[in-house]
Amino acid sequence: MKKLKNFLIVCFMLLVLVLLIANNIGFNFLEWGRGFSTESQNKREEGGTSSLGENLSEKYLSIEIKDHKIFVDQEEVSLGDFKETMESYDPGLFVVKLSSTEAKRITYQEVVTILKELNFSILE
Incomplete structure (x- = not known):
């Protein structure tokens, strides 16, 4: 049981470390779930809206x-x-x-x- 607890603590620490490094290099977590490939961004821009739903013709x-x-x-x-x-x-x-x-x-x-x-x- 103690080994499982230590293993989970180490996994959590590694996850926190990865998130801190990713945040430090500029990875935007808010854009992560929105399909951040360039093709989908191009389709949104051609459609007249940005990724935040703003109208480009405003x-x-x-x-x-x-x-x-x-x-x-x-x-x-x-x-x-x-x-x-x-x-x-x-x-x-x-x-x-x-x-x-x-x-x-x-x-x-x-x-x-x-x-x-x-x-x-x-x-x-």
Whole structure:
């Protein structure tokens, strides 16, 4: 029984050692179960999606909030015109990159609620 216990401990230590070495050389364990051959990656890329399921045709829309001013792709827009401007964009094609510098809390919250109403994906 003692030999079996020692054998299992040695096997466990070897497994840990192999995993540490593999992690140290850059083997990505998260990609391991997804079929990491180059053929399957090429098929996914040709199909228009990456391995994480992201759409390669997505475009990013930059929205920056400074004080009470809102900039959509570096064009200043008032809060009243912001909703009309955002309705002209398709939420399925655009992912919003939202950044704020010294933004007023009320302006920021209103912008976020408008974007959520229009079903935009938001990256902060």
